[in-house]
Amino acid sequence: MKKHFILRLMCTLIFSVYTCLGFAQDDVETQNEDYYEQFQDLENGELRSFFFFNTPNRYNQNSPYDWLDTVKVYLNSSEKTKDSISIRNYQLIESQIYYDLGNYERSLAIARPLYDNILKLDVESKQTILSILDNNYAMLELYDKQIEIRRVKRELGLTDNVAFYDIYASLGQYRKAMRDYMVEEKKVLKDDDYYGQAIYNNTIGNYLRLDKSTSTALSYFKKAEGLITVFLSDVTNQHSDKEIADGRILNGLIIGNIGKSHVQLGEYEKAIPFLEESREIIKKYNKSKFSSDIIENTLALAECYLKLDDYAKATDYLSDDLNPIKSANILKRNRIYADYYFKTGDFKNSTVYLKKNIRIRDSIDALESNIKNQQLTSVVAQDLENSRKTMEHQKAQLEESRKDIKARDDKISLVFVSLIFTLIGFAGLVYAYLKSIKNQRLIAEQKFIIENSLVEKDSLLKEIHHRVKNNLQMVSSLLSLQTKNTRSKAAIAALEEGKSRVKAMALIHQKLYQNDDLSVIEMQGYIESLINSIQSVYKKGGHSINITIDAEGVELDIDRAIPFGLILNELVSNSFKYAFPNDDSDGKIYIHLRKIAGQEGFFEYTDNGIGLPEDSDERASSSMGIRLMSRLANQLQTSLKTDKTQDGVRFWFNFK
Template sequence: MKKEVLRFQKYSKHEVVEVSDKDHTFLLIRWMLFGFIFLVSSTLSFGVDQVDAEEFSKIKTPEGQIYVMRNFQSSREVLDSYFPILSKRGNNKAIFFWYYAKDRNIMLYPNSFQEGKRNLKIMTDFAKKHDLEIEFQITEYLNTVTLRANNKIDIQQHYSKFLDILESMRKIGFNHFIDFDLEILMYNFGLLFYEIGDYEKALLALKEGEKNKVTSIKSIYQTLNLNLIENIYSIQKDYDKSIAYAQKIYELNKGFNPKLDPTDWRSVFWQGFSTLSIAEYKLRQGKFQQAENLAIKGYEIINLNQNYEELQQLWAEFEAIQLLLQIKLKLNKLLDAESLVKRTEEIVKKLKIKADNEDFRLIKYYNNLSDYYEKKGNFQKSLSYLKNARKLEILKEVQNDKRNLWRIEMRVKAEDYQTNLARIEDERKQQNMLTYVVIVVFVLGFVVAFLSYRRISSKNKTIDLQKNDLQKNLLEKENLLKEIHHRVKNNLQIISVIFDKQARLATDEQTKKLMREGQDRVFSIALVHENLYQSENLTTIRMRTYLEMLTQNIENSHKNEHQAIELSLDVDDSILEIDTAIPLGLILNELITNCYKYAFKNRTLGKIQICFHKKENEFVLTVKDNGIGLSDDFDVSKTKTLGMNLIRGLVRQISGKLDFSTDNQGTVFSVIV
């Protein structure tokens, strides 16, 4: 129970999770896959009485028999007694499910290790022999997990195989896999994709698990699925969705334990933890008052749980206090903060935390104390704690960098592995085709009377083959081009992350601003590639979608609680070539950024209007603000700032024209292409 709490904390805090290649036995993995739900939940309620062979024989439909076996909780002898009945009925799907039920309950059998291997081979052969498409994918999944558990395949092969299985399941329809513990399968898919960093596939799997959750039992996998989805959206900084999924976790576990009975420690833990998560997301959104109320509530719930060991309870309270303390400091509630600091110091003494401790959970603690003592005027102490925080942040960033590089390497290797498999399959097809051609030529030599007919037929076949080859080559090139755009987008996102890290490490605001501006410029380019690989046309881009996403990012980047800048967008459905769209995106990024930086100095309100329309044979991009305007001696052709130099260069690149007008009512810039 206590180990499970640590596991939940590990994943929920977004800490780096190192992938281990330590050997796990086949038996342990089988039990983890199909028995974990029995081990971790003492309140399971299946709603199905266990039946003996006589009662089982009275069940007329395969669906009814599968339902009983799906919820089987009896002895090996009872399970074995079902098999002759199923064999006599002769329904292959029900027979296969018996083997599956045996696999789930393999611990009931003597020599479980050998019996499990033998049973899995029988399942695989049975699914192939009887052409059971759904069941075959289940055996593919089980065989992949078994091979990985015994180090017969590496992580990229595991990832590649899971991609293939998930795609096959998608084509068949996930709803056809309900009887095979689909919620648990999707969690295991999602967990691997999450660790690899393939968040798109992880969300696909986890949301299918959410959609097809087990409603008849109090399943921990419902919470685990929701928690991973929440974490992914948090990594992507989509805090509204993170909050929505944290709220789902809270409501789910509240339904299990509405009165917060401390004996049901798991539901209490998740109610408290999800409440604190929502508070943290509200803090990141700048909604400090809401965050404070939620953090107080989460702190109270966490302290209700008495089932931890003292050390774990102290750490849980420690982390809850750090969030609440951070919020109190944001609200300048120093009296409240003082009591929290004192409680933290008491916990630190009990935890026996040393100055050289490298636990990343201390980062927030050191930052909070630095902010607290700065507000109290004790700058020496503030600086000391700030140094401790920076030291741990650097260590964590190095570790995360290694993790990100590992993720990229694993995904590239997996792609290479799939490419090699495809190449081998193509070579096999070519060999078969060559054999076929040789046979045809040999037969033609003996059928002289039909030579003319054969010749015409051969030409027609050749034309069809060439047409198919051309279509195939075209499709391959399109896929390759999409992949190039995808990888370029990913690489640009990595650069964007580097800018973000540099900005966070920078000590002066000017450097931070430069890094953020660089990050926005990279994003405007990456956004084009993202739109391209998601669209059918790989050379043009729809400007409405592109500019909406671009301006949203810029607005989020410059939003602050001291100014309310309204940004409006009026864009038609024009479609532009990529060579024009990228420079226009960069120009727009610079113009809007300049508006935020200079147009509304000493003002709390403002408006920025962006228009993009096609007029006759020209495209016109206009950015208008109602700010303070430019100085009378402003000359767009002589200004030496990086932003204006970039704008002029980009306008020349697309053979466009740059105009502007300004007065005390605001400034208008127009780019005509």
């Protein structure tokens, strides 16, 4: 499973090289979209609210302040007409904009009155208000309020479970947070959900990084980076603009976490490119929004350059319009300034910043311990409340079990009475039992005979496949002898093609008698062996071509494996002969085969050669190879499809 995942990951990364130009074009189109104008063109507050909350990177053309001014105009107009629905929608938008700007108190001031009347609102408005309040309380570290919001979510039926792992992490309980997170998320995470898997690994890595287990955290971040790359380059699944934007922001956060891990390990030069790339990605796809991650990455960059004695770069980042809100970031900025002035000999300013930190720490020490204890007590109390409810549910189930047991006891009493009458037939049962033992012995003897027959049958089948393979090899050898005694180039080419096809069939029988299971063939190994066989025929070509095979775990029976092998033999042979006439050093062949039990299979073959000639459709009627592949595809109850719209050539088909 792990090998298959790594192979698929590598293939997707290779394919992403071909799709990066398309993504770049999408980025340009997204950046040029005037969401602000589209927002204004909508008719009412309900449509504008839906558009606003479902538009990623909405501040690409206009700043949040422009949006805020416009929303206030709409809000005033709605208040004059007493349009209560539009008033609520514009207030929600206004609250979210203040949150995006980092003005959490103002955002709360708008959202809280709406929350007081939440029972009168529709489900979508309830979810939006509770999400805004949850996020604001988290940023303001008001975790008891955040717990209240999550409890309301559950009571309103908007969520089945209430989790507190993020709050535990904010209170410094990283190991507890990580354990709870793994229990809650792992059970609902799907193997093919690359975005969810990336979030999971990034979150676990972040908890480990904050807990100073940096080396282990790095392994999780790198796995998360690979998963989000697969998600962004997966063209087989259609993703919405919001999903893609969220994926790219997550990619920026993961890269930033890798950089911060290298800083913790003292690897400053290695950390710098990760941190700079993370800043650029978050700024691009989270445009004009306040971001603590950008501040953390910027401070980390300043620290790196300061450690490397590049004072100019360090001061550039320190003066990069930083406005930290979290006390940890403020302390870190002051500490870096103090280090900078100390290293440059300005001990007076260094002392000033150290004193600032001392005052901040004194203030924190005076309040933080008591507040954190209160917050932690609230979280634990809510956890205990959840545990109590779980225990009550289990108690109810236990009571039901007791009732079931009592009902079974009553049935047992009836059975006991019946047992008395059953004793009368006991003698007959003993006789039947002794007779059954004799029958079991006979059955065991017959089973032994049948098993020996099956083993003998398997041996005979393997011998048959071995002999068929040897006979096909003899045919191949005869064709080779005929080739040596033939002067006609056309005849030699035809004999070589025939020999290659015979080898493809012989290889099927060889794989069958080598398998424990004689009914199927493991296609990854078969394709690799077939490629090696074809390369031995075309000695002058094919060895410098990069061939990628993605068929791990696919098994086919002989009725499908033989036509499939012959089709693949024709395609690879044609690529070696015609696709790379000049220089095949950059040649690439990609073979993909997927078959899941109970579903349609999919085969794809591509190369980046010179492609098919313009008159390929006319040649198809006269080409033996094309006619042969079409007939073989018919045996698979499908038809071979060709794509000539890109460089090289692509053949593909679905099969049952």
